[in-house]
Amino acid sequence: MIKGLYAITPDMADTDLLLQKVEAALQGGINMLQYRNKTANHKLQTQQARSLLPLCRQYNVPLIINDSVKLCLTLDTDGVHLGADDGNLAEVRVRIGKDKILGASCYNRFDLALQAQQQGANYVAFGACFASSTKPNAPVATLDLFTRAKTELKIPTVAIGGITQQNATQMLQAGANSIAVIQAIFGANDVKSACTEFSMLFGV
Numbered sequence: 442m443i444k445g446l447y448a449i450t451p452d453m454a455d456t457d458l459l460l461q462k463v464e465a466a467l468q469g470g471i472n473m474l475q476y477r478n479k480t481a482n483h484k485l486q487t488q489q490a491r492s493l494l495p496l497c498r499q500y501n502v503p504l505i506i507n508d509s510v511k512l513c514l515t516l517d518t519d520g521v522h523l524g525a526d527d528g529n530l531a532e533v534r535v536r537i538g539k540d541k542i543l544g545a546s547c548y549n550r551f552d553l554a555l556q557a558q559q560q561g562a563n564y565v566a567f568g569a570c571f572a573s574s575t576k577p578n579a580p581v582a583t584l585d586l587f588t589r590a591k592t593e594l595k596i597p598t599v600a601i602g603g604i605t606q607q608n609a610t611q612m613l614q615a616g617a618n619s620i621a622v623i624q625a626i627f628g629a630n631d632v633k634s635a636c637t638e639f640s641m642l643f644g645v
Contacts, residue, residue, distance in 0.1 A: 443542075443564040443597040445472030446639045447621040449507070451628070452480040456489050462632050463493060467500040469636025471626075472619070475522055475544075477507035490516055503542060510536055520544065520563070525553060534561035544599070549582040551589060558596050565594070566621060569602025570612055574624055576602065587616035606638055613642060 448471040453459045463474065474497055476490045490506060494516055497504040503519035506512050510533055513521040520542025523533065534543055545557035547565045554565040567586045569579035579602055590598045597618035604612065605625045612620055622639065629635035 442618075443473065443544075443599065444618045445643050446470065446636060447473045447475065447599055447619045448626050448636070449475040449477050449601075449621055449623045450489075450493075451623055452478050453627075454481065454485065456485075456492055459489060460492055460496060462627050464496055465632035466626055466636050467496065467502055469633040470640035471502060471636055473503050473505060475505040475507055475621070476518075477522075477623075483512075486512060487515070490518065494518060505542060505544060513537060513541070522546070522566070530557055530560035530562055546601075549580040549586065551586060551593075554586075554590065554594060554598075558594055562596060564597045564599055564619070565590075566599040566601050567617075568600060568621075570600050571603030571605075571608055573602040584611060584615040587612060591616040606635075606642075609639065609642055 448466045505520045505522050522544035524546045542563045544564050545562040547553040557565050567582040599619040599621050600612035600617040601621035609620050
């Protein structure tokens with residue numbers, strides 16, 4: 442079951458600093474980690490993901506790779522997360538097998554969520570829920586998407602985009618199973634404490 446705090450890594454070239462911040466997030470109680478670095482080349486992405494994997498294993502937290510099915514399979518991580526233009530989900534499901542986690546970005550479109558579920562996704566993400574510095578031009582995902590998903594989808598939903606400790610409760614009350622956070626975690630002065638406070642919203 443996909444639930445709780447879902448941390449997504451920031452674009453960071455310093456691998457040692459990335460590992461330091463991720464370990465603090467793991468200590469703070471994150472339930473999943475997505476490795477995402479849009480500015481890194483393939484060599485650095487491979488190096489960073491390979492370094493993150495044993496750390497996630499140590500804390501028994503799944504490591505999801507953003508966009509790259511190849512990197513997921515090469516390193517045998519726990520799954521992959523794809524956007525609408527990153528490949529056919531049904532084909533990806535066949536490639537990665539039935540045991541790996543497959544996530545799909547559905548933005549503000551419920552039709553994409555229904556399609557993703559049919560094609561074998563384990564969860565769908567709606568966003569941006571609020572103004573996001575990571576994706577300032579992202580479409581706005583409204584609360585009713587999560588409410589509708591509770592009755593019409595059989596898979597969990599993840600809220601993403603501009604989520605903070607102040608606004609996260611809105612997503613959870615609307616029905617989101619998980620909240621995905623980048624800046625409010627990794628931009629915090631105390632990453633571990635920030636994660637602990639988010640986790641408390643789930644009763645952890």
